Amino acid sequence: MDGTTAKADLQRYLRAxxxxxxxKLEGLSEYDVRRPLTPTGTNLLGLVKHLACVEAGYLGNVMGRPFPEPMPWDDEDAEPDVDLWATADESRQDVLDLHARAAAHADATVEELPLDAPGEVPWWPEERRHPTLHTLLVHVLAEVNRHTGHADVLREMADGAVGMRRDDDNLTRGDAAGWAAHHAQVEQAARDAAGRA
Structure with a gap:
């Protein structure tokens, strides 16, 4: 596989x-996209904001192509984890627009540089501090997919909506009765296993 094909494959998966x-945010209220659904505060809009920062950093700044906007943590008074939630003053559209700009900047980096172009990640250990664009693309793709998995669970918790894509939920049971039966089966298996332990 040549570099052009590998790059196109990685970009296709990243865009998907x-x-x-x-x-996962579509159709939800302003409250539901922001509300913390885990004890650690994980929320849908915060995941989008965080991933905008990830892409701007790894596929921008790290590759010598600085993202032209300050990041949430750049303010010396920034709270810890400020990139993981949206303040009341940040609109949903503000965060979505930041994500779109960061993604476009990241895509331009990928299009303009070869996969073997070196970057520098100052916060990584010395032995890994100078990864290639290829390594960073894999890293970002893993990060985006990890948090998209979080978003899958959060959306189901928020309103029951499930699935992999808008046009294909990629699920085997299509109705509430099927899912209820499956849930009961999994619950019973867990109880049976716990009883044997």
Whole structure:
């Protein structure tokens, strides 16, 4: 496989993961996209904001192509984890627009540089501090997919919506009765296993 094909494959998967993440917010109220659904505060809009920062950093700044906007943590008074949630003053559209700009900047980096172009990640250990664009693309793709998986679970918790994509949920049971039966089966297996332990 040549570099052009490898790059196109990685970009295609990255774009698909971005799309899957963003549609998890569609149709939800302002509250539901922001509310913390885990004890650690994980929320849908915060995941989008975080991933905008990830892409701007790894596929921009790290590759010597600085993202032209300050990041949330650049403010010396920034709270810890400020990239993982949206303040009341940040609109949903503000965060979505930041994500779109960061993705476009990242895509331009990928298009303009060869896969073997070196970057520098100052916060990584010395032995890994100078990865190639290829390594960074894999890293970002893993990060986006990891958080898109979080978004899958959060969306199901918020309103029951499930699935991999808008046009194909990629699920085997299509109705509430099927899912209820499956849930009961899994619950019973867990109880049976716990009883044997």
């Amino acid at each position: 993961a971005r799309e899957a993440l963003l549609w």
